[in-house]
Amino acid sequence: MEVEFKRELHHNYMVLSHIEGEPCESYSIKMLKAQAIDGILPLDIRVINNQKSLYYEISGKQLMLSLFDKVELSYSKVKDIILSIIDTIESAYEYLLSVDDFMLTEEYIFLDIDSASPWLCYLPGYNIDIKEQMGAFIEFLMDKVDYKDKEAVLLVYQLYSVCKEEGYTFEHLQEVVYKDKMLTKNIDKAIKESTFQVKVDNYSEMSVEEDPIIKKNMMDLPLMMEKLEGEEELVCYSYKTYILTALSVIIGVFIIALASRLKIFYNQYGGRIDYLKFFILIVIVVCGETYVMRYLWDKKMMITKMVPKNQYIDPRISYELLPADKKEEENQGYKRNIEKFKEAEKVVKEEYNPTCLVDDFYSCDENQSFGLVPIDSEEYSRIKIKEFPFFVGKGIDNVDYSLEKEVISRYHAKILKEEEKFFLVDLNSTNGSFINGEKLLAYKRCPLHVGDEIALANIRFRFAHI
Known part of the structure; x- marks a missing residue:
């Protein structure tokens, strides 16, 4: 099976052939x-060419493996990813899809750029046990988790231990995340009995207040949706293209008007229009306009820009966000054990803290540092690579160097270092990445040597010692 990435107009695809x-x-x-x-x-x-291929729509998404090179997973991210994947797998039963045909590996899982929700690739005939795939995927998360986040460390290792048990189910993984499955039962029971609860305060005064757990399920109440403001990447033509197009049309009309005033397409006596001359003039103007339009509206002239995007979410209370006193009353599993925290902290300090030296291992030595030297030194400055992998893009978050140009994508490319070898990877950018004039395939590692010319869209650099 071959995997490649293609871009067609405003759509990106992962192609399996x-x-x-x-x-x-x-x-x-x-x-x-x-x-x-x-x-x-x-x-x-x-x-x-008589070859059938599967085209998977990945517009607005990034490969999980690429994003997690720079992002360390917190407790909430691990929890959201695991629950979202389980929900997606369980929804497959409703459509009579085989769950063993999900490709649950980091090379085929994509994250939505805005919501960070995972999207899975489904390949009929893949037929690898989904439980084994889930175990391998959780092992991958173990390498990406933030070991300073004690809750995340405990969660991922509890999930890993469950995956090693014989005959485990996804319900067992959900129980680990929720800490106590009885909470859901208590919620359902409370809904059936009443929509209010009676609470006695410390002064033995009776007060009736609405239960936030019940409020979540009262669907008939009017809701005010929460507005989330963000940005999205839009591929379009620049204002310069529209201005030049209008200018070109005006020039064409002006040429015809000038020819009419000078009576160029009139007969030799200047009294009547010579339609043959008029037709030839129109053909010349139209051909010129067509040539200019083809140049101005070429796909290569398209740029990417960030535009505001508003999302509206349902603010109804999830039982994950219950108050601390309610957690203690309804779900002992949510109550954190101080001793376990101390033990986890010891584990983090004693066992996992040494892995921080990896950053030092991959960091550039002061005597032999690398960077990108711009070909056009007047417009662009040198980019010093401080650590690997090194991400370049137009975005601000999760990149090592932000190159705020319209032709640059939010996550454009990254430079890797393995032992003493370097590689450049294009992150499915809109205008592409190049080494010595050759365009790279998306997500494919291409060897990079000192002295090679790198082009991010039309911005050229030289990879060198600096």
């Missing part, structure tokens, strides 16, 4: 083409 068997004819493919399922990458079948 040369797949063994006939997955394109299966019921699952027909179901996924007809029904969009949240958490599963939309797909399409295309036939090129």
